[in-house]
Amino acid sequence: xxxxxxxxxxxxxxxxxxxxxxxxxxxxxxxxxxxxxxxxxxxxxxxxxxxxxxxxxxxxxxxxxxxxxxxxxxxxxxxxxxxxxxxxxxxxxxxxxxxxxxxxxxxxxxxxxxxxxxxxxxxxxxxxxxxxxxxxxxxxxxxxxxxxxxxxxxxxxxx
Amino acid sequence: xxxxxxxxxxxxxxxxxxxxxxxxxxxxxxxxxxxxxxxxxxxxxxxxxxxxxxxxxxxxxxxxxxxxxxxxxxxxxxxxxxxxxxxxxxxxxxxxxxxxxxxxxxxxxxxxxxxxxxxxxxxxxxxxxxxxxxxxxxxxxxxxxxxxxxxxxxxxxxxxxxxxxxxxxxxxxxxxxxxxxxxxxxxxxxxxxxxxxxxxxxxxxxxxxxxxxxxxxxxxxxxxxxxxxxxxxxxxxxxxxxxxxxxxxxxxxxxxxxxxxxxxxxxxxxxxxxxxxxxxxxxxxxxxxxxxxxxxxxxxxxxxxxxxxxxxxxxxxxxxxxxxxxxxxxxxxxxx
Numbered sequence: 001x002x003x004x005x006x007x008x009x010x011x012x013x014x015x016x017x018x019x020x021x022x023x024x025x026x027x028x029x030x031x032x033x034x035x036x037x038x039x040x041x042x043x044x045x046x047x048x049x050x051x052x053x054x055x056x057x058x059x060x061x062x063x064x065x066x067x068x069x070x071x072x073x074x075x076x077x078x079x080x081x082x083x084x085x086x087x088x089x090x091x092x093x094x095x096x097x098x099x100x101x102x103x104x105x106x107x108x109x110x111x112x113x114x115x116x117x118x119x120x121x122x123x124x125x126x127x128x129x130x131x132x133x134x135x136x137x138x139x140x141x142x143x144x145x146x147x148x149x150x151x152x153x154x155x156x157x158x159x
Numbered sequence: 160x161x162x163x164x165x166x167x168x169x170x171x172x173x174x175x176x177x178x179x180x181x182x183x184x185x186x187x188x189x190x191x192x193x194x195x196x197x198x199x200x201x202x203x204x205x206x207x208x209x210x211x212x213x214x215x216x217x218x219x220x221x222x223x224x225x226x227x228x229x230x231x232x233x234x235x236x237x238x239x240x241x242x243x244x245x246x247x248x249x250x251x252x253x254x255x256x257x258x259x260x261x262x263x264x265x266x267x268x269x270x271x272x273x274x275x276x277x278x279x280x281x282x283x284x285x286x287x288x289x290x291x292x293x294x295x296x297x298x299x300x301x302x303x304x305x306x307x308x309x310x311x312x313x314x315x316x317x318x319x320x321x322x323x324x325x326x327x328x329x330x331x332x333x334x335x336x337x338x339x340x341x342x343x344x345x346x347x348x349x350x351x352x353x354x355x356x357x358x359x360x361x362x363x364x365x366x367x368x369x370x371x372x373x374x375x376x377x378x379x380x381x382x383x384x385x386x387x388x389x390x391x392x393x394x395x396x397x398x399x400x401x402x403x404x405x406x407x408x409x410x411x412x413x414x415x416x417x418x419x420x421x422x423x424x425x426x427x428x429x430x431x432x433x434x435x436x437x438x439x440x441x442x443x444x445x446x447x448x449x450x451x452x453x454x455x456x457x458x459x460x461x462x463x464x465x466x467x468x469x470x471x472x473x474x475x476x477x478x479x480x481x482x483x484x485x486x487x488x489x490x491x492x493x494x495x
Contacts, residue, residue, distance in 0.1 A: 010160045017168060021175070053209055056186040058216050063186070067179060074172060081168055085160035 006089050012099075013084040017077045020106055024073025027110070028065045028117050035121045065132050069113055072139035076105060079143075097154055104150015109139050189220035199227045204237040211240070215247035218434060225252045232259045238277055246284040253435050253469035256288045267295050272304045279307065283314030287410055287440060288469070290320050297328045305337040312340055316347035320413050320443055326352065333361045338370055345373050348380035352414055353391070359384055388418040396422045399429060409440035413447045420451035427458045430474075435467040442470060446477035456483045 029051060036047035054060035080102045087095045116135050120128045184190065191213065198210035211228060214221040228251070231244035249256040259281065266278035279299060282289045296318070299311040312332045315325050329352065332344035345365060348354045354362055362384070365377035392415055398408035399422070409429065412419045422444070429441035442462060445452045459481070462474040 006160075010164070013160060014168065021172065049203070049206075053206055056183070056191065057209060057213060063183060067183075074176070078169060078172065081165055085165045 005092065009087070009095055010085070013081060016084070016102065016106070017081045020073045020077045020080070021070060023110070024113070025066045025070035027113055028069050029062060031114070031117045031121065032062060035118075039121075068132055068136055069117075071136045072109065072143065075140065076109065076143055096158070097151060100154025100157070101147040101151040104148075104153060105143050105146035108142050108146030108149065112142060113139060189217055192217060192221050192223055195221070196224050196227050199224070199231060204235075204240050207231065207235065207237070207240045208243045211243040211247040215243075215250045218250045219252075221251050225255045229255050229258060232281070233262055238280070241277070242280050242284045245281045246286070249285050249288045250434075250436055253288055253439060253467055256285050257291075257469060260285055260289045260292050264292060264295055267299050272307055275299065275302065275304070275307045276310045279310035279314045283310070283317040286317050286406070287320050287413070287443060288436070289314075289318050290443070293318055293321065293324050293328075297324060300328050300332060305339060308332070308335065308337065309339040309343050312343040312347070316343070316351060319352070319410050320447065322414050322416050322447055326358065330358045330361055333358070333365060338373070341365070341368070341370070341373055342376070345376040345380060349376040349383065350379075351411070353386070353388070354380050354384040388415060389421065391415065392419045392421050395419070396425045399425045405429075405432075405434075405437055406440065409437060409444055413440065413444040416447045417449055417451050419444065420448055423448065423452050423455055426452070427455050430455075430458050430462050435470055438462070438465060438467070438470045439473050442473040442477045446473070446480040449480050450482050452477075452481050453483075456481060459483075 032051050033044070033047045036042045036050050037044060040047075042050065051062055055063045083098055084095065084102060087098060113135065116131055116138075120131045186194065195210045195213045195217075198206050198213075201207055201210070211231065214224045214228065225248065228244045228248050232241055232248060235241045235244060245256070245259045248259060263278045263281050266274050267282075269275050269278070279296065282292045282296060285292075293315065296311050296315050300308055300315065302308050302311065312329065312335075315328050319325055329344045329347055332340050333348075335341050335344070345362070348358065348362060359381065362377045362380050366374050366381075368374045368377065392412070395408045395412050395415070398404055399412070409426075412422050412426070426441045426445050426448075429437055430445075432438050432441070442459065445455045445459060456478065459474050459478050460483075463471060463478075465471045465474060
């Protein structure tokens with residue numbers, strides 16, 4: 001019983017670990033694609049070509065935007081790997097509580113990241129690029145807050 | 160999860176980071192040149208334009224792209240792609256940029272107005288490198304077609320040197336019957352060239368222009384003309400000591416002429432710059448300063464053997480303007 005639980009927890013942990021890293025990286029690119037399709041009336045193929053063309057172009061650097069966005073998610077994914085991966089097998093409640101904290105942090109981080117990227121695209125500004133530089137710092141600060149919030153909500157939920 | 164599993168996944172993340180860094184390194188700087196050269200042949204004009212802009216930012220290390228860019232500057236079906244390719248060449252190879260200039264000069268006399276307009280735009284995109292085209296553009300600035308005159312005036316503004324010839328053409332354009340031509344000329348004085356003497360009087364008259372845009376630009380130009388030239392030169396010297404906007408600062412120094420004598424020490428340093436365009440512009444600026452740049456003579460004499468023939472020609476002209484003949488036996492190759 002413990003072995004089955006342990007296996008499914010490991011799979012869940014790894015899904016969160018790699019999922020948050022990859023989604024953190026491709027979120028800005030997905031939003032750019034969606035923006036090009038909706039705001040500039042491009043087809044998916046045209047939007048894809050546009051994003052690919054500007055990936056490494058100075059002044060656009062879509063590749064770097066994705067990497068910058070992924071950095072806080074990489075940091076958090078390492079934390080969640082150790083945090084969830086080293087939960088004592090004989091304490092299933094521990095895992096649930098920790099998972100609630102991890103979910104809280106990820107939801108807050110993805111929410112803020114999504115909102116920032118959408119706002120920067122919809123309201124372009126000469127200083128807009130600064131948002132891409134400050135966003136990783138903001139997300140890093142939000143990590144513990146989101147985690148604490150998630151733990152609190154988890155505790156209230158199971159009460 | 161076992162400790163081993165956890166560390167294996169952390170190792171996987173480190174591997175991913177290394178892979179991403181490699182992808183970035185492979186696609187930036189001079190490593191991106193082969194890919195950008197390939198993109199020059201793309202069927203989509205916007206891809207070709209983006210590739211030329213990328214090559215222009217790389218500058219001299221993109222020398223392998225000169226043949227391709229030259230071909231696009233002369234033969235691309237898309238006008239913007241031709242203009243962008245020409246603009247890219249000036250940062251990569253001055254001699255190739257001069258070849259483009261030579262190829263487009265006859266087009267200024269073409270019967271077709273579209274061809275004359277396009278030729279003016281390409282010559283303007285070459286910036287100060289197209290200085291030998293100034294006399295031809297000054298003539299075209301009196302073309303019967305409004306848009307040709309407009310493009311010619313804008314091209315003269317972009318080239319900017321030699322100062323006196325460009326200034327007199329721009330001042331004439333301030334009287335033009337066409338709004339677009341007057342606008343192009345007054346905007347040049349408002350944002351780039353410092354007005355003086357006769358030009359100030361013409362700009363003052365333009366304050367009563369029926370077009371409000373022109374009147375307000377004339378006011379900006381007059382305010383700019385009241386600026387202290389020495390402090391302007393000091394600002395430009397500061398800009399030159401940094402890494403950004405060197406082309407702009409050097410052209411502005413050249414436009415200031417003898418008033419920029421205080422910038423000479425910085426210009427002497429710029430004569431040793433790695434970028435041929437910067438060395439060319441430094442020599443042009445020293446020539447524009449004239450006898451006030453005497454202390455630059457030893458550096459200019461050394462510049463007579465510059466590896467770039469366009470820079471060498473400019474250095475010789477600068478020495479002549481300062482009043483010092485270049486040493487005999489200087490390695491002077493003909494420049495087209």
